[in-house]
Amino acid sequence: MEIGRLYRSVRNRFREAGLETPDLDARLLVSAALDLPVSALLLQEHERSDEASVELANSHAEKRLAGMPVGRILGEREFYGRRFLLNAATLEPRPDTETLIDAVLARCDPKSAPVLCDIGTGTGAIAVTLLAELPLSRMVAVDLAPDALRCALLNAEQHHVTNRLLPVCADYTSALRPAAGNAEWAGFDWVVSNPPYIRTAVLQDLSREVVQHDPELALDGGEDGLEAYRIIVADAAHLLRKEGRIALEIGFDQAADLKNQLRHHGFGAIEIIRDLSGNDRVVLAQKL
Template identity: 35%
Template sequence: MTTVAELLKEAVNKFKSAGIETPQLDAEVILCNIMNFERIQLHIYPEREISQEICRKFWELVEKRLNRMPIQYIINRQEFMGLDFFVEEGVLIPRGDTEILVEEVIRLYGEFFKGTNGTILDIGTGSGAITVTLAILIKNSIVFSIDISHKALAIAKKNAKNHGVDHKINFLQGNLLDPLLNKGFEKTFHFIVSNPPYIPTETVKGLSSQVKDYEPELALDGGEDGLDFYRKIVNESPKYLINKGWLVFEIGYDQGEAVSRLMDEAGFSKVEIIKDLAGLDRVVKGEWVK
């Protein structure tokens, strides 16, 4: 029988030969996922023998990783703000950068709306990372969550249920703000938040195969200049924000000035760019006062 150490060594060598960036980590994560182990257990019990069935499953998943499938899709899991989210092909994998948007919304809620029933709209919910995290961390929140993808909504609903906040979230299927049209949502939301597709079409073509071959193009392609979705959301959001409500976007690292300009021109006040830990533009926010 093969041992843990032998199995990992062989997989790591295959990953290295294929140019996988984190060969040891990926091999350990895949094996832990199959065995329901913590990674430390692999190092405590390196001589543990592995059954043929586990070996078969392991090599099946290793082959997927060799084909550049993201590790998150292989193990169906991604951590976001300390919470585990189910993910699979057809939904964008949550990124750590998006935590900055969530943290800013929580900060703004505490500063301006503490104690009120904060009503939040998340446009382009994907896996539900933003929606579910805000529903958990803002106790008095009521969240509406829109996505054009039926599959994304199904996964977001699953994550909401897994985290016990499905009763606080209203999921709507459709394009951007279209599901709200003529439904009585005018002047409803304290926050409209979005991490829309923002990569320019030509840039999408040059992304790594791990991203462009597996993650949904619908969640990546922001049009010719990457700003298509920002324009539409900026123009339509004022109708649905309360007086002194906030529009908060995640943006690409080089889009701060362009998105700020769109919000300024639309009449938003207190428009501000927030940088990530690397010092790059990551979030733009603005208040609607009318």
């Protein structure tokens, strides 16, 4: 079958099924099955693809039509211009989280050497991206799931930042609390996190792509969606150096609650950053 015909066949099936981004999904899945760059689907559309590649492309299409996200099918997802491997213990990094990266980078001198901590690192998308963008920085990456930490380490290796990443298997900041009581502890420059913030009662209302393929541990924020923030903000007040900063991804309706929590724990200079859709997405604050 010709490459162009194969792509259009998959694309049309996706359109008929009412997928949200049928053309993009088809381009990504078909080009991956053919082991070609996406541009080749047009430039080489009259060339013939081998039978095994056609079979693989159709297998990818069937999985997508059954509700599996493209990233899960391919085992990787792009984030901030880099490819990140996924596994069953990790969320897919999403474009909205790039707002957090932009916010931190805008407040960091690229020649500085900050020490950061990423709570609930998952794939390591936030941690690895910040290490790559800040070549003198160092990062502690924390996650409760060992498989998530293994994935983060693979991504750190892939992007050549392993020597500046320290993985810690722990429940939020529990393993770091003893350090905060040490007189020699200088404190982190940044604590960053994209914690679980979905209310338990609405988890079942999420799309089937999320419900069936994202780990509940990384989604469930408790009864009010704020359980993780209460722990992280309270501990960050002790883990950060004076004038250190915290950056948290939030749900669209959680800004007011986070402001109150931050003020209660002695943070000031609070900022709310919106994403490209205009929703509140990141809260920033400074330890006073």
